[in-house]
Amino acid sequence: MSDTGAGRNGMDVFTRLKASALADWQSYVDHDFVRQLGAGTLPEAAFRAYLVQDYLFLIQFARAYALAAYKSRTLNDIRIAQEGVAAILAETELHVRLCARWGLSRADLDAAREEQATVAYTRFVLDCGAAGDLLDLHTALAPCVIGYAEIGRALAPDGADGPNDHPYREWIGEYAGAGYQSVAATARRHLDDLAARTMTDRRFAELSALFGQAARLEADFWQMGLDLGAR
Amino acid sequence: MSDTGAGRNGMDVFTRLKASALADWQSYVDHDFVRQLGAGTLPEAAFRAYLVQDYLFLIQFARAYALAAYKSRTLNDIRIAQEGVAAILAETELHVRLCARWGLSRADLDAAREEQATVAYTRFVLDCGAAGDLLDLHTALAPCVIGYAEIGRALAPDGADGPNDHPYREWIGEYAGAGYQSVAATARRHLDDLAARTMTDRRFAELSALFGQAARLEADFWQMGLDLGAR
Amino acid sequence: MSDTGAGRNGMDVFTRLKASALADWQSYVDHDFVRQLGAGTLPEAAFRAYLVQDYLFLIQFARAYALAAYKSRTLNDIRIAQEGVAAILAETELHVRLCARWGLSRADLDAAREEQATVAYTRFVLDCGAAGDLLDLHTALAPCVIGYAEIGRALAPDGADGPNDHPYREWIGEYAGAGYQSVAATARRHLDDLAARTMTDRRFAELSALFGQAARLEADFWQMGLDLGAR
Amino acid sequence: MSDTGAGRNGMDVFTRLKASALADWQSYVDHDFVRQLGAGTLPEAAFRAYLVQDYLFLIQFARAYALAAYKSRTLNDIRIAQEGVAAILAETELHVRLCARWGLSRADLDAAREEQATVAYTRFVLDCGAAGDLLDLHTALAPCVIGYAEIGRALAPDGADGPNDHPYREWIGEYAGAGYQSVAATARRHLDDLAARTMTDRRFAELSALFGQAARLEADFWQMGLDLGAR
Numbered sequence: 001m002s003d004t005g006a007g008r009n010g011m012d013v014f015t016r017l018k019a020s021a022l023a024d025w026q027s028y029v030d031h032d033f034v035r036q037l038g039a040g041t042l043p044e045a046a047f048r049a050y051l052v053q054d055y056l057f058l059i060q061f062a063r064a065y066a067l068a069a070y071k072s073r074t075l076n077d078i079r080i081a082q083e084g085v086a087a088i089l090a091e092t093e094l095h096v097r098l099c100a101r102w103g104l105s106r107a108d109l110d111a112a113r114e115e116q117a118t119v120a121y122t123r124f125v126l127d128c129g130a131a132g133d134l135l136d137l138h139t140a141l142a143p144c145v146i147g148y149a150e151i152g153r154a155l156a157p158d159g160a161d162g163p164n165d166h167p168y169r170e171w172i173g174e175y176a177g178a179g180y181q182s183v184a185a186t187a188r189r190h191l192d193d194l195a196a197r198t199m200t201d202r203r204f205a206e207l208s209a210l211f212g213q214a215a216r217l218e219a220d221f222w223q224m225g226l227d228l229g230a231r
Numbered sequence: 232m233s234d235t236g237a238g239r240n241g242m243d244v245f246t247r248l249k250a251s252a253l254a255d256w257q258s259y260v261d262h263d264f265v266r267q268l269g270a271g272t273l274p275e276a277a278f279r280a281y282l283v284q285d286y287l288f289l290i291q292f293a294r295a296y297a298l299a300a301y302k303s304r305t306l307n308d309i310r311i312a313q314e315g316v317a318a319i320l321a322e323t324e325l326h327v328r329l330c331a332r333w334g335l336s337r338a339d340l341d342a343a344r345e346e347q348a349t350v351a352y353t354r355f356v357l358d359c360g361a362a363g364d365l366l367d368l369h370t371a372l373a374p375c376v377i378g379y380a381e382i383g384r385a386l387a388p389d390g391a392d393g394p395n396d397h398p399y400r401e402w403i404g405e406y407a408g409a410g411y412q413s414v415a416a417t418a419r420r421h422l423d424d425l426a427a428r429t430m431t432d433r434r435f436a437e438l439s440a441l442f443g444q445a446a447r448l449e450a451d452f453w454q455m456g457l458d459l460g461a462r
Numbered sequence: 463m464s465d466t467g468a469g470r471n472g473m474d475v476f477t478r479l480k481a482s483a484l485a486d487w488q489s490y491v492d493h494d495f496v497r498q499l500g501a502g503t504l505p506e507a508a509f510r511a512y513l514v515q516d517y518l519f520l521i522q523f524a525r526a527y528a529l530a531a532y533k534s535r536t537l538n539d540i541r542i543a544q545e546g547v548a549a550i551l552a553e554t555e556l557h558v559r560l561c562a563r564w565g566l567s568r569a570d571l572d573a574a575r576e577e578q579a580t581v582a583y584t585r586f587v588l589d590c591g592a593a594g595d596l597l598d599l600h601t602a603l604a605p606c607v608i609g610y611a612e613i614g615r616a617l618a619p620d621g622a623d624g625p626n627d628h629p630y631r632e633w634i635g636e637y638a639g640a641g642y643q644s645v646a647a648t649a650r651r652h653l654d655d656l657a658a659r660t661m662t663d664r665r666f667a668e669l670s671a672l673f674g675q676a677a678r679l680e681a682d683f684w685q686m687g688l689d690l691g692a693r
Numbered sequence: 694m695s696d697t698g699a700g701r702n703g704m705d706v707f708t709r710l711k712a713s714a715l716a717d718w719q720s721y722v723d724h725d726f727v728r729q730l731g732a733g734t735l736p737e738a739a740f741r742a743y744l745v746q747d748y749l750f751l752i753q754f755a756r757a758y759a760l761a762a763y764k765s766r767t768l769n770d771i772r773i774a775q776e777g778v779a780a781i782l783a784e785t786e787l788h789v790r791l792c793a794r795w796g797l798s799r800a801d802l803d804a805a806r807e808e809q810a811t812v813a814y815t816r817f818v819l820d821c822g823a824a825g826d827l828l829d830l831h832t833a834l835a836p837c838v839i840g841y842a843e844i845g846r847a848l849a850p851d852g853a854d855g856p857n858d859h860p861y862r863e864w865i866g867e868y869a870g871a872g873y874q875s876v877a878a879t880a881r882r883h884l885d886d887l888a889a890r891t892m893t894d895r896r897f898a899e900l901s902a903l904f905g906q907a908a909r910l911e912a913d914f915w916q917m918g919l920d921l922g923a924r
Contacts, residue, residue, distance in 0.1 A: 059536070059537055059540070062531070062537070062540050062544075063362075063531065063532050063534065063540065066528050066529075066531030066532040066534075066540065066543070066544065066547075067528075067532040069524070069525065069528030069531070069532075069547060070525050070528040070529040070531075070532050070824065071823075071824045071825070072525065072528075072824075073824070073899075074521070075521055075524070075551070075554060078521070078524050078525065078528065078547070078551065079551055081528070082524075082528065082544065082547045082548060082551060085528075085531060085540070085544045085547070086544060086548065089537070089540065089541055089544060092537060113444075114444070116347060116348065116351045116448065116451050117347065117351075119351040119354075119355050119444075119448065120347045120348075120350040120351035120354070123350075123351070123354030123355050123357070123358045124350050124354050126354070126358050126361070127354045127357050127358060127361075130357070130358075130361050130764075131294075131763065131764045131765075131766070132764070132826055133825055133826035133829075133891070136826075196893065196895060197893060197895050197896050197899075198826070198891045198892070198893060198896055199891070199893070200889065200890060200891065200892070200893060202889060202890050203890050203891055206766075206890075213344075213345070213350075217347065217350065220347050290767075290768055290771070293762070293768070293771050293775075294762065294763050294765065294771065297759050297760075297762030297763040297765075297771065297774070297775065297778075298759075298763040300755070300756065300759030300762070300763075300778060301593065301756050301759040301760040301762075301763050302592075302593045302594070303593075303756065303759075304593070304668075305752070306752055306755070306782070306785060309752070309755050309756065309759065309778070309782065310782055312759070313755075313759065313775065313778045313779060313782060316759075316762060316771070316775045316778070317775060317779065320768070320771065320772055320775060323768060361533075362532065362533045362534075362535070363533070363595055364594055364595035364598075364660070367595075427662065427664060428662060428664050428665050428668075429595070429660045429661070429662065429665055430660070430662070431658065431659060431660065431661070431662060433658055433659050434659050434660055437535075437659075525824075575906075576906070578809060578810065578813045578910065578913050579809065579813075581813040581816075581817050581906075581910065582809045582810075582812040582813035582816070585812075585813070585816035585817050585819070585820045586812050586816050588816070588820050588823070589816045589819050589820060589823075592819070592820075592823050593756075675806075675807070675812075679809065679812065682809050
């Protein structure tokens with residue numbers, strides 16, 4: 001996993017960030033919601049609640065990539081970020097179709113209220129980007145962008161590659177698939193590029209704190225799914 | 232209460248916003264935390280947890296007023312916002328002293344982690360301001376700035392003006408006092424001024440949604456205090 | 463020309479803005495650079511200098527639309543702005559090819575320094591958007607987005623529809639063409655939509671000042687072309 | 694001059710930036726406007742034109758420090774930036790009084806139009822800060838904040854410490870004085886602190902380009918004074 005990196009000790013920046021905020025990271029990628037999702041035991045109500053909030057999440061996520069485009073200085077960087085926005089907008093359409101299969105109409109989605117956990121993580125990311133630079137922004141996005149690939153891969157044996165009747169087979173397959181894995185690999189390299197430009201040793205501690213906070217807010221997002229599903 | 236306004240029906244904008252998001256507003260100003268605070272029955276652990284998060288809140292709050300100064304176009308508007316930043320920085324010093332009387336050192340405060348509810352409301356406000364204009368920013372700030380004056384006034388009979396041994400007498404007195412009431416009255420007039428410039432009827436519905444969301448996030452902030460106090 | 467508008471007196475917002483800042487507007491659309499361009503007498507050196515700076519302009523212009531996407535609240539508004547970014551990125555590729563026909567390589571373009579006039583207009587627009595709301599941003603963009611359509615149409619009889627050997631026939635045809643005219647018509651309607659949401663009478667004077675300043679900065683941009691061509 | 698620095702070769706970051714963009718720097722600090730100011734031969738009309746634009750400049754400059762406060766993460770950094778805003782607001786009052794002695798009323802100042810050179814430098818700085826981080830912002834501000842101290846010191850022998858009837862004695866004395874020299878020294882150390890956090894060797898080239906562009910825009914600002922004075 002560390003062979004993509006340009007950092008010291010052969011570790012890429014993402015690996016270093018994870019190692020430095022391990023407890024926060026584990027609270028996110030090993031969250032009960034994730035375990036139940038993988039085991040296929042997650043209550044449908046929890047998954048549906050998650051899907052609705054994830055739709056609202058994607059809107060803010062598109063804004064975060066637009067922010068990255070705005071903060072870019074070269075045509076190439078603008079283009080990369082713009083393609084990110086376009087990809088997220090396409091993903092929301094997929095999301096709407098996935099929701100439809102779970103009985104959630106677009107009207108349901110648009111009428112939904114943002115939960116505290118959705119507000120907390122999305123606005124935290126946007127504020128990291130507005131107040132900081134592109135490395136701050138992409139560090140705050142990493143638990144989501146790269147973390148989902150890690151979760152998808154971890155769940156694949158039981159999910160996407162498992163029994164046909166696994167209820168969350170499609171979701172797991174999406175993030176375990178080659179397409180999304182490639183997106184995440186690109187994001188890891190991008191983090192390395194940005195770090196090579198503006199990360200000193202002194203700054204790493206700050207980025208690690210930011211990364212850990214983002215991972216905790218992602219864990220809170222899973223917890224929200226469980227809590228709403230239990231109501 | 233409506234005699235300060237310049238809006239229609241003799242109501243100022245703040246009054247209209249409250250009326251349009253009444254359930255959200257009540258969930259905030261009549262929250263159990265507030266009732267227990269007024270009755271003096273709030274567990275000390277809840278109050279202390281609140282104080283710590285409120286300190287972290289003030290840091291982001293100072294940033295919100297700095298954002299208002301940045302977004303201003305005239306020297307006068309910059310000056311008003313700058314005085315807001317200075318006032319909040321002074322308030323944090325008062326806050327540190329208040330915390331000390333509750334056994335919380337500055338080191339405790341600086342070592343504290345931001346809770347989800349703190350992140351959610353503060354970054355929501357900052358994002359409203361970054362993405363929108365000054366009216367969006369001040370509408371998102373209003374539940375805090377103006378709401379605390381309303382809460383202080385409502386609790387005063389039992390608190391600041393009540394028995395000397397009320398545990399939260401000092402806190403209530405701070406917000407019920409003439410100084411803070413005047414700050415809030417100025418903020419109400421400022422909201423009217425901003426609305427006269429950029430608020431059409433069509434926009435009011437959007438501002439009301441934003442105001443309601445901010446009030447709910449404030450209610451979540453109180454709930455966090457209760458939850459942390461019960462741990 | 464005013465039949466697109468939804469504003470009072472049958473005038474759309476763009477028409478009102480032009481009327482309110484007429485001298486500034488005329489200094490831009492009737493600038494000597496424009497007249498010489500239409501007459502085909504503009505020195506080639508001036509046109510080439512303009513092309514280079516216009517390339518640098520487009521980079522910032524793409525950032526301005528990314529800023530609009532970031533400042534959007536709905537998927538639809540994000541999508542519209544994102545398509546704007548994509549269109550500008552495509553336009554820069556066309557621009558590079560146009561430059562190639564005038565002997566300017568991509569390396570020439572990337573090595574070029576931004577002139578004062580390029581910095582002034584582009585950063586003014588970006589700051590209007592960052593400090594204000596979407597209406598401020600699109601008002602500052604209007605002289606460029608909508609003004610070029612007006613200039614193209616005015617020059618078409620002599621240029622795109624004129625003699626085959628007109629040196630600037632291609633440039634004029636681009637902006638006089640149905641494709642660009644449609645882009646500009648959409649931008650006018652968008653300005654009306656935004657104004658219906660956040661423009662009061664009191665605000666119009668501010669927007670007019672901003673629009674006039676943007677038009678003057680566009681006139682300065684033409685002047686820069688003449689000045690550089692005369693060196 | 695390099696004894697304040699923490700950088701390599703004993704040079705502080707400001708010294709390295711100057712050395713890397715020397716031609717641009719000289720075009721600014723040795724500009725004809727500066728020479729004539731020092732010699733006392735600068736036409737009064739040029740100086741007055743400069744004073745008016747410098748007043749408009751200060752408004753944007755205050756916004757730039759408010760942006761720094763907004764982008765800060767700690768109370769201490771917010772406080773430092775906020776004191777910067779307060780100092781600039783105080784400086785504008787001094788500026789109004791200086792202008793009055795040159796026959797310029799506050800009404801003259803408020804009615805003045807921003808010249809292209811004023812827009813270009815100020816919005817460039819603000820955009821550097823909005824798109825980048827605090828190091829970008831303070832690098833773009835450095836030619837102004839630190840450069841004026843260098844110019845003041847260079848002109849002091851002829852100006853502040855020269856004959857009593859030197860027409861620009863007061864202006865030179867302001868920037869040559871211990872108070873302003875200390876402000877500039879603090880700004881140099883701040884630049885070093887920021888660089889220690891986020892400046893890698895790879896980034897230095899970008900900062901140097903940004904610094905050089907800012908110095909050229911400052912030179913354009915002087916030129917504007919000469920041009921307006923010659924009308």
